[in-house]
Amino acid sequence: MSSENIIVIDGKEYAFSPGETILEVAEKNGIDIPTLCYLKGASPTGSCRICVVEVEGARALVASCAAPAGANMVVRTESPRVLKARRLNLELLLASGQHNCLAQDMDVDSWTDFQLSAMGVKEHEDLCPAYGNCKLQDLAIRYQVKTNRFQPPDTRYPIENVNPFIVRDFSRCILCGRCVQACNEIQVNNAISFGYRGAESKIVARGDLALKDSDCVFCGECVQACPVGALISKQDLLAGPKHDETMMVRTTCAYCGVGCQLYLHVRDNKVFKVTGVEDAGPNFGSLCVKGRFGYDFINDPERLTTPLIRENGNLREASWDEALDLVSERFGRIKEDSGPDSIGVLCSARITNEDNYLAQKFTRAAIGTNNIDHCARL
């Protein structure tokens, strides 16, 4: 190993490959530099300034998510100077909106006033839905940051709650830009971006439209990327922030053959949210609108739970054996009466490649026709 590619982090030497960022080298070696805006898989924006570190010889602090590791660089990740900046940054973020969780240091009266003002915002009747599952809250606890000296600004932009899937609560947005990166760089939908300027900044869709009127396809990638309670799925909001009662069930999405890995968030034996599994292929956390939001069929009373056979115009429940026997018998009869080419099979994108293969085998070998097609060709 060439001695050129050695970096010193918190007093210890580590090897790095050219092009790696300081954060990546630290992560690889078990050094925990906190981040907020950093989104794996997207280009670093360096916007939240939480991951700043001290680099010897540099005039100002450096965002470790964006700065490439350099030969003989001497980095300190938790020096007093770093901590001072990180803590004040956290304090500023806590004071940037309606973060009415525990990370506030107020006397009883101001606390009450603050809660009342937060709850006064339309649809803020309950505690922040991200409570207990919020990166800002985690960091505030980790760095013991409480605030009461900075006044949160008036809520500038009302909550957007006009689509069936996503609630946008701008009063809790910390403008980290993860949603923008997720939408533009990971899903490449280019539906949202930064709008306005300075303290007026807002994440906007097109020329500041509601998501439903914009280019948004409701993949929900932004919701999964949001580290705080600014982008919440509607079901999640209804379920409330009882994270300790949530059971996570890992499974494979049943909608198509890609096989996206997902977590079902289950409470009271009901799925109330779906997220992508971030460290597993093929999707690495991404999902489409169906996989992420199309789960209400699970508990739908109309959902079929057994095969049904129509008799005299009415459907009656049947066993699988009975139903399959009936289908095979009828297929046999049609083939005999009208020839195999009178039958055609159309496959679905919801089944895997292997199942599709079996379907064409069945069509050709068992039925004896080439009338096999797939919905993806329609």
Added chain:
Amino acid sequence: MSENNSKAEEIVEEKAEEEEQEKKKEEKVIPYLEDVPFFGLQKLIVLKNKGIDPELIDEYIAKDGYQAAAKALLEMTPEEIIAEMKTSGLRGRGGAGFPTGLKWEFANKSEGDIKYVLCNADEGDPGAFMDRSVLEADPHAILEGMIIAAKAVGAHQGYIYCRAEYPLAIKRLNIAISQATEYGLLGNDIFGSGFDFHLEIYQGAGAFVCGEETALMHSIEGKRGMPRPRPPFPAHQGLWKKPTVLNNVETYANVPQIIFNGGKWYAGIGTETSKGTKVFALTGTVKNIGLVEVPMGTSLRTIIFDIGGGVPKKKKFKAVQLGGPSGGCVSEEFIDTPVDYESIAKVGAIMGSGGMIVMDNQTCMVDMARFFMDFVQDESCGKCTPCREGTRHMLQILEKITRGEGEPGDIDTLEELSEVIKDAALCGLGQTGPNPVLSTLQYFRDEYEAHIFEKRCPAKRCPALLEFEVDEEKCIKCGICFKRCPTEAITWEKKQPAKIDKDKCIKCMTCITNCPSDAIF
């Protein structure tokens, strides 16, 4: 009483004296330009062509125009041009003072078949108009500077990023580009040298942050003008991720003369570390306002008092603000500081792009800091936390103090926020935004303290901290306030002190500003 009466007479006498002098002035012979200190003490390199018709390329050519470009394209290698620039010691005039030759060398050595040369004509500092006047009065100098830069780094396409608020500059640049193209000085095979260079103008929408280099490039790419972290530096990955050189208007305006007269000639002007001249936009409470070009190393005193003629009668010099919202002020005790990058920085200000605002004792330094902080927080792009959120709180605190609601601890909070914003913000805007606050705290902390603890504005500029009452002892009974008050809130009769009716008073400050004896408090 009688003392006051005689004071009133004195003022009348003074007036008569002034008028007499005016008359005498009129009778005097017209002096030569060099004999007028305002002109005589300046040294013109950047502004040397002032007075030519900027819409006629022939007038520029008659002043040795495009000779340097011919020399660079026909006789010099890129390395020779860069060496000449390095010898000259020219440093970027856009604010940071980065050595231009070195910047070009980085871009020259950067791998890539496509490279760009850009000119930063965004000039967003409030009160700055140096670049504008060069663009409007001598556009070909910039074109020529860019052609030479293009040859030095191997670029064939350039953009001038000019704010749309400068329509005359844009018009004249367009004329200059089409005339130069017609003369074969832009486009393909310039001077028959085989070297191609094309130039376009890109109009910015006038956001201050778009003057920051990475934001400027995003803007040309059609994206939102937001800065990004560096590295990669533009010399390696700039516009459209290609190696790019970006220089300021004034920087480019120096280039032709450096190539024409040689780097050694240029290095002979100025100081050890700061070579050449610098153009300042001198304004504020000073007799002669306007553009001033002086050799580096000239003292602030010479610029303000000899060239600028000092502050008008009856007013007292207090401080000078350099570098606009990114800079700081220099108090009277450091008025002999020479203007060069290092000396100015040592006293807590920056050279900046050349804004120079002279302030007298009627300027409230807290209010001045508030003004610049208002600008910074308004122009913050909103991308990074310390700048977006921190400047908002700094402004709130400063507003509170000027409203008379300052509390103990406010100064500490301002200092804490300043320190972290400077240290942790993403781009230069945030990193320099707290400077006006820090430098006023350095020199005029007592004014902050008077506001906070005594609820008093020593400069009498913060209406919330004024009583709007007349000190009968001090009043000379001249009646000026009575005549000027727009709401007739003041009563006055000859030989009687004035009285202000607080119900009618709208706190417009007219009386306080105009009272000759400082009698209203």
